[in-house]
Amino acid sequence: MISKKISNNLANSSMIRAMFEEGEKLRKLYGADKVFDFSLGNPDPEPPAEVKAALLELANSDELKMHAYMPNAGYPEVRETIAQKINNETGLKLNSDNVVMTVGAGGALNVVLKTLLNPGEDVIVFAPFFVEYTSYIDNHGGNTVIINTDFKTFQPDPELLRAKITPNTKAVIINTPNNPTGVVYSSDTLTRIAKVLEEKGQEYGNTIYLISDEPYRRLAYDVEVPNVLVIYRNAIMIDCFSKSLSLPGERMGYIAANPEADDIKTLMGGLIYCNRVLGFVNAPALFQKIVAKAIDSSVDINIYKERRDLLYNSLIKFGYECVKPDGAFYLFPKALIPDDVEFKNRAMKYNLLIVPGSGFKGPGYFRLAYCTSLQTIQNSLPAFEALAKEFK
Amino acid sequence: MISKKISNNLANSSMIRAMFEEGEKLRKLYGADKVFDFSLGNPDPEPPAEVKAALLELANSDELKMHAYMPNAGYPEVRETIAQKINNETGLKLNSDNVVMTVGAGGALNVVLKTLLNPGEDVIVFAPFFVEYTSYIDNHGGNTVIINTDFKTFQPDPELLRAKITPNTKAVIINTPNNPTGVVYSSDTLTRIAKVLEEKGQEYGNTIYLISDEPYRRLAYDVEVPNVLVIYRNAIMIDCFSKSLSLPGERMGYIAANPEADDIKTLMGGLIYCNRVLGFVNAPALFQKIVAKAIDSSVDINIYKERRDLLYNSLIKFGYECVKPDGAFYLFPKALIPDDVEFKNRAMKYNLLIVPGSGFKGPGYFRLAYCTSLQTIQNSLPAFEALAKEFK
Numbered sequence: 060m061i062s063k064k065i066s067n068n069l070a071n072s073s074m075i076r077a078m079f080e081e082g083e084k085l086r087k088l089y090g091a092d093k094v095f096d097f098s099l100g101n102p103d104p105e106p107p108a109e110v111k112a113a114l115l116e117l118a119n120s121d122e123l124k125m126h127a128y129m130p131n132a133g134y135p136e137v138r139e140t141i142a143q144k145i146n147n148e149t150g151l152k153l154n155s156d157n158v159v160m161t162v163g164a165g166g167a168l169n170v171v172l173k174t175l176l177n178p179g180e181d182v183i184v185f186a187p188f189f190v191e192y193t194s195y196i197d198n199h200g201g202n203t204v205i206i207n208t209d210f211k212t213f214q215p216d217p218e219l220l221r222a223k224i225t226p227n228t229k230a231v232i233i234n235t236p237n238n239p240t241g242v243v244y245s246s247d248t249l250t251r252i253a254k255v256l257e258e259k260g261q262e263y264g265n266t267i268y269l270i271s272d273e274p275y276r277r278l279a280y281d282v283e284v285p286n287v288l289v290i291y292r293n294a295i296m297i298d299c300f301s302k303s304l305s306l307p308g309e310r311m312g313y314i315a316a317n318p319e320a321d322d323i324k325t326l327m328g329g330l331i332y333c334n335r336v337l338g339f340v341n342a343p344a345l346f347q348k349i350v351a352k353a354i355d356s357s358v359d360i361n362i363y364k365e366r367r368d369l370l371y372n373s374l375i376k377f378g379y380e381c382v383k384p385d386g387a388f389y390l391f392p393k394a395l396i397p398d399d400v401e402f403k404n405r406a407m408k409y410n411l412l413i414v415p416g417s418g419f420k421g422p423g424y425f426r427l428a429y430c431t432s433l434q435t436i437q438n439s440l441p442a443f444e445a446l447a448k449e450f451k
Numbered sequence: 452m453i454s455k456k457i458s459n460n461l462a463n464s465s466m467i468r469a470m471f472e473e474g475e476k477l478r479k480l481y482g483a484d485k486v487f488d489f490s491l492g493n494p495d496p497e498p499p500a501e502v503k504a505a506l507l508e509l510a511n512s513d514e515l516k517m518h519a520y521m522p523n524a525g526y527p528e529v530r531e532t533i534a535q536k537i538n539n540e541t542g543l544k545l546n547s548d549n550v551v552m553t554v555g556a557g558g559a560l561n562v563v564l565k566t567l568l569n570p571g572e573d574v575i576v577f578a579p580f581f582v583e584y585t586s587y588i589d590n591h592g593g594n595t596v597i598i599n600t601d602f603k604t605f606q607p608d609p610e611l612l613r614a615k616i617t618p619n620t621k622a623v624i625i626n627t628p629n630n631p632t633g634v635v636y637s638s639d640t641l642t643r644i645a646k647v648l649e650e651k652g653q654e655y656g657n658t659i660y661l662i663s664d665e666p667y668r669r670l671a672y673d674v675e676v677p678n679v680l681v682i683y684r685n686a687i688m689i690d691c692f693s694k695s696l697s698l699p700g701e702r703m704g705y706i707a708a709n710p711e712a713d714d715i716k717t718l719m720g721g722l723i724y725c726n727r728v729l730g731f732v733n734a735p736a737l738f739q740k741i742v743a744k745a746i747d748s749s750v751d752i753n754i755y756k757e758r759r760d761l762l763y764n765s766l767i768k769f770g771y772e773c774v775k776p777d778g779a780f781y782l783f784p785k786a787l788i789p790d791d792v793e794f795k796n797r798a799m800k801y802n803l804l805i806v807p808g809s810g811f812k813g814p815g816y817f818r819l820a821y822c823t824s825l826q827t828i829q830n831s832l833p834a835f836e837a838l839a840k841e842f843k
Contacts, residue, residue, distance in 0.1 A: 060658035060713055061721045062569050068728075069720050101520045110518075111510075118503075118510035126502075126698045128493045162554055162702070165730035173590075177454050194728040198565075266452035306518045308736030310554070321452055328461050329453045336460075336586040338557035343735045344700030 068194075078403075082412045089410060095439035097427040098412040100238065100388065104358045106305045113352035117345060125348075131341050132331045133160025133313070137351040141313055144354055145296075149286045157318050159330045160342035163310040164274045164299040166334075168195050168232075171270055171295055171314060173337055174329035176201045180229040182270075185215040187391065187421025189238045189272075201229065205420060213240040213382055213391070217251035224259045230268040231256065235284060236275040239419045239426040240391040241367075241384020246285040253291035260293075266321045269294040274312075277303035277357050279386035280364045288317045295320075300350045302388075305358050309346045363388050366429040366436055373440050377447040390427040391416065395450035397423055405449065409442035460586075470795075474804045481802060487831035488804040489819040492630065492780065496750045498697045505744035509737060517740075523733050524723045525552025525705070529743040533705055536746055537688075541678045549710050551722045552734035555702040556666045556691040558726075560587050560624075563662055563687055563706060565729055566721035568593045572621040574662075577607040579783065579813025581630045581664075593621070597812060605632040605774055605783070609643035616651045622660040623648065627676060628667040631811045631818040632783040633759075633776020638677040645683035652685075658713045661686040666704075669695035669749050671778035672756045680709045687712075692742045694780075697750050701738045755780050758821040758828055765832050769839040782819040783808065787842035789815055797841065801834035 078098040085094045117125065132138065138155035145153050161167035172182070178200040184192050185208045193203045206223055208215045220231065231252070235244040256267045271287040271294055287294035299312030314330055316323060334341070367384065374381055374392055381392035394402040399415035399422055406413050406425075416424030429436060470490040477486045509517065524530065530547035537545050553559035564574070570592040576584050577600045585595045598615055600607045612623065623644070627636040648659045663679040668690055679686035691704030706722055708715060726733070759776065766773055766784055773784035786794035791807035791814055798805050798817075808816030821828060 060660075061566050061718055064569070065566055065721045065724060066717060069717065069724050072720075072724060103516075103519075105515060106518055115510045118506045123497060124495075126498055126700045127495075128699045162558075163730065163732055165727075165732050166554075167730070169730035174453050174457055177456070191728060195730060198729060268452075307520045308518045308733060310732060310735050325458060325461065326453055328464075329457045332457060332461050332464060335557075336583060337590060337729070338555065338559070338561035338587060339731070340555055340557050340702060341700060343702050343738065345737075346735065 078412055078414060081407065085407070085410055085412070092438070094410045094412065095435060095442060096412040096431060097429065098414050099430065100428045101430055102302050102305045102307055102358070102388070103430045103432070104305050104362050107353065107356040107358055109353040109356035110304055110306065110349060113349045116352070117348055126344050129341060129344060131335045133158070133342050134347050137347045138313075140351045140354055141315065145286070145288065145315055149289045151288055151317065153315060153318060156327060157316050157323070159314045159327065159334060160347055161312045161314055161334060162339045162342055163301060164272060164297050164312045165191065165195075166310065166339050167297040167299070167312045167314045168192070168270070168272060169198060169337060170330055170333045170339070171297065172196060172199045172201060173333040174326070175229050175268060177229070179227070181225065181227045182229060183220065183223060183231045185233065187213070187239055187416060187419035187424065189234060190419060192232055204228075210421070211382070213237065213242040214244060214248050215252065217248065217255045220252060221255045221259065224255070224267065226263045226265070228259070228267055230270050232270045232272060234272040236279055236384070236386025238275065238387055239389050239414075239416070239421065240382060241387045241389045242382060243279055243282050243284055243385040246290070249285055249287060249290045253294075256291060256293070266293050270297065271295065272297045274299045274302050275387035278360055278363055278388060280360065280367065282385045284386065288315065292317050292319050293321055303357050304350065304353060306346065306350075309343065311342055311346045311350050313342075363429065366433055369433065370427065370429055370436050374443060377444045378451070379443075379447060388429050390429070391421065391424050392427070394423055394425050395447065399423055399425055406446055409446050411439060411442050411446065470804055470806060473799065477799070477802055477804070484830070486802045486804065487827060487834060488823060489821065490804040490806050491822065492820045493822055494694050494697045494699060494750070494780070495822045495824070496697050496754050499745065499748040499750055501745040501748035502696055502698065502741060505741045508744070509740060518736050521733060521736060523727045525550070525734050526739050526743075529739045530705075532743045532746055533707065537678070537680065537707055541681045543680055544710060545707060546710070548719060549708050549715070551706045551719065551726060552739055553704045553706055553726060554731045554734055555693060556664060556689050556704040557583065557587075558702065558731050559689040559691070559704045559706045560584070560662070560664060561590060561729060562722055562725045562731065563689065564588060564591045564593060565725040566718070567621050567660060569621070571619070573617065573619045574621060575612065575615060575623045577625065579605070579631055579808060579811035579816065581626060582811060584624055596620075602813070603774070605629065605634040606636060606640050607644065609640065609647045612644060613647045613651065616647070616659065618655045618657070620651070620659055622662050624662045624664060625679075626664045628671055628776070628778025630667065630779055631781050631806075631808070631813065632774060633779045633781045634774060635671055635674050635676055635777040638682070641677055641679060641682045645686075648683060648685070658685050662689065663687065664689045666691045666694055667779035670752055670755055670780060672752065672759065674777045676778065680707065684709050684711050685713055695749050696742060696745060698738065698742070701735065703734055703738045703742050705734075755821065758825055761825065762819065762821055762828050766835060769836045770843070771835075771839060780821050782821070783813065783816050784819070786815055786817050787839065791815055791817055798838055801838050803831060803834050803838065
């Protein structure tokens with residue numbers, strides 16, 4: 060009796076969750092330490108000490124109204140702290156009015172899409188991608204238009220983008236560092252994308268927004284993640300503290316825009332309005348203050364780097380093909396047979412839990428989330444090696 | 452360049468916010484203690500001691516993964532605690548599978564509506580009502596159908612409801628204790644509504660859901676708030692801790708359903724799915740644990756009762772007409788002239804900030820939120836009296 064669309068979606072629902080349940084079965088059968096679960100992107104390092112200190116300080120404080128409503132956009136001083144951090148990193152001139160605190164990055168994306176989309180407008184994404192984007196776009200009446208990246212580098216091609224833009228294109232979503240590939244979009248790529256959006260926007264007399272979803276921005280190992288707000292005036296930056304501070308359960312994110320964006324006042328007003336009417340109302344109070352106090356801290360990203368290096372180098376040694384990722388906590392190697400779902404099933408025989416690339420519109424590949432201890436990765440290597448041998 | 456609908460809505464946006472800004476002006480002009488602000492429903496008592504104790508305990512604990520993702524529906528043990536509390540109060544047999552933790556009641560309503568609505572289906576509400584419902588329903592492609600309550604009692608008329616139900620009716624939203632009237636729907640009213648929904652559902656061969664939004668459930672002064680899950684099998688109960696524990700900024704609520712509801716498994720699966728794809732993902736982690744630890748505590752509701760009594764009795768004495776509210780922290784008296792917006796402006800000359808009933812589809816009335824100290828109420832009384840005299 061529920062919505063037909065939701066009922067259908069439920070039936071086809073998340074491959075990742077299904078994997079999780081299959082994993083539970085294997086864990087019961089063989090013991091947790093014998094199952095190598097690379098399926099879930101749930102950050103496992105504890106939050107940095109600054110987070111715990113901030114939580115304790117606030118728990119001990121006698122401050123009144125600490126859990127009351129604040130302006131729907133979030134505490135002005137928290138938004139100002141974030142604006143200043145962006146300014147320090149970029150030389151831009153944001154202030155608190157250019158930042159809206161949100162219920163995580165997922166909440167932020169929904170707020171942005173609700174704010175921007177008229178019914179039936181197109182939003183372009185580059186595959187492979189986090190497929191929840193499709194649901195988010197559909198929530199607000201938009202169409203998802205998919206453009207493949209070059210699967211040799213997973214960088215998007217700005218000229219393919221140019222060819223796909225029509226007067227019906229409202230926005231482009233990018234995700235860098237990327238889930239599922241771990242790739243960071245280069246400054247050159249972003250600059251060329253910006254140029255395309257600027258030119259096509261001028262041609263059609265409208266604004267084409269670049270929505271940059273950056274939950275992994277602080278998890279980059281060998282490169283700097285360029286800031287899109289500097290590169291494109293009409294970029295909308297989405298960030299959260301789920302990965303940088305290992306706080307995914309607390310749902311704390313934000314939206315930032317360039318003060319020079321077209322009609323910035325209406326844009327920010329729309330974001331605040333949509334944050335309210337979508338039922339988020341405001342980002343959780345206490346953790347707004349905590350992330351502001353811990354704004355300059357981060358989980359130790361060397362934990363992730365060490366895992367990436369071990370896993371990547373081992374896979375290459377075993378004969379897998381894989382683009383070396385610069386960030387996030389994912390590898391996206393090529394499956395050893397074209398059918399990635401069958402490949403996932405074959406991996407499971409070695410107690411390896413991996414996600415087929417099809418779940419990210421990247422068929423023929425598979426995703427490994429290395430939110431798992433170095434020891435588990437070490438222990439899993441013989442399984443990856445045996446799996447590779449099976450297909451030689 | 453943003454969505455046309457959002458841009459228009461922004462232009463007509465919340466009367467309550469506009470009031471807030473006018474209030475700020477008055478406060479600057481006359482001093483905060485000379486302005487009597489009854490416009491905002493922001494609970495002012497501090498959370499009970501149990502909340503602070505739970506926060507401190509968790510802040511001091513060495514528990515790992517305290518801020519990690521948990522199942523999208525929320526921690527099973529927190530959901531079980533809530534299920535058991537409902538069972539103790541009702542004799543029903545809920546378990547953790549019948550509860551989904553949500554980002555406040557606003558989030559819960561959006562999750563429920565997204566789960567239920569096919570495009571163009573009707574949702575019935577009883578006026579006066581919290582007009583955000585209209586936005587929530589529209590977010591998910593539904594139509595709002597408004598039925599007036601009897602303005603002499605603000606109780607809905609089940610026979611008027613029967614006349615308005617069509618095969619296109621998916622759900623009815625009620626809100627008890629009610630914002631803006633403070634009225635609690637009687638057990639008799641609810642039982643008759645349930646009978647109508649049952650009969651019309653049978654007639655049309657579908658399920659008509661009763662969505663009961665109950666953020667003020669624990670703020671009832673002279674009566675018990677009946678539990679809809681007992682009265683109607685296909686009721687969906689929405690509750691939050693914003694008022695009962697004075698935690699509105701933390702966004703903690705839940706959805707509960709009766710295990711005997713039609714196709715309960717699909718319903719709950721849909722709710723969990725929509726909680727995820729709307730971008731909430733899960734209710735904030737730490738405060739889930741805090742509300743479970745403080746589940747049997749409450750703000751001192753005598754604080755509110757005392758205010759209600761003083762304000763209500765005084766208004767009646769000054770000649771205002773008002774239904775005596777049994778709960779929430781609102782009064783909804785009749786304006787002394789038919790034009791409630793003009794009446795709001797006249798009240799402002801006495802530094803009284805009130806919200807016109809039109810903002811709740813209750814024209815000719817006005818809302819007073821007594822989330823303000825007893826002293827402020829005391830000090831405001833001469834202003835209410837003078838205002839009444841002006842219209843004698």
